[in-house]
Amino acid sequence: MTSSIRWISIDCADPYPLSRFYGAVTGWATDDEDRPGHDECAVLPPAPGHPGLLFTRVPEPKTGKNRLHLDLQPRESTRDEEVDRLVALGATVIADRRGEGQGWVVLSDPEGNEFCVNTSSAERGTPG
Known part of the structure; x- marks a missing residue:
């Protein structure tokens, strides 16, 4: 079961x-x-x-770091474009782990819950 x-x-x-x-x-x-x-x-x-x-x-x-968080992957934009869009919606960038062409950005939602934005499939050269 x-x-x-x-x-x-x-x-x-x-x-x-x-x-x-x-x-x-x-x-x-x-x-x-x-x-x-x-x-x-x-x-x-x-x-x-x-x-x-x-x-x-x-x-x-909320008093500490999330024990579970969402990892988001943009469908129609790049990671960086998606980060900009989410910040405009009310998210806050709290850590930048972009590195050379890969990596991710850690954001928090309007209540402080962390989530990440990864590179898109297109940016990684993999099918969506």
Whole structure:
């Protein structure tokens, strides 16, 4: 017997704006039933069988480095163009690990959760 991952859950102070941020980051739909003030808000999976993102309100603030984070790969742009787009959406660059043509950039979302942006398939010379 095995299990599938249904949701990747992220604790946060305010689920609604964070779900909208990640909806814009991924291009995935947000749940139409979610409203400001809800204790849980979702970014829906892009296709059946894929996990979605679930943002859950918790009372305590983030106090340390994430034990789990998302690694993003741009689909239609370069890594550097995607970093610029995400910063314009409200992300903050916290570490630059770009190196010579490869590497990644560590960002934080508007609530301080870390995530990374890697090079695109095209930049690595591999099929998408």
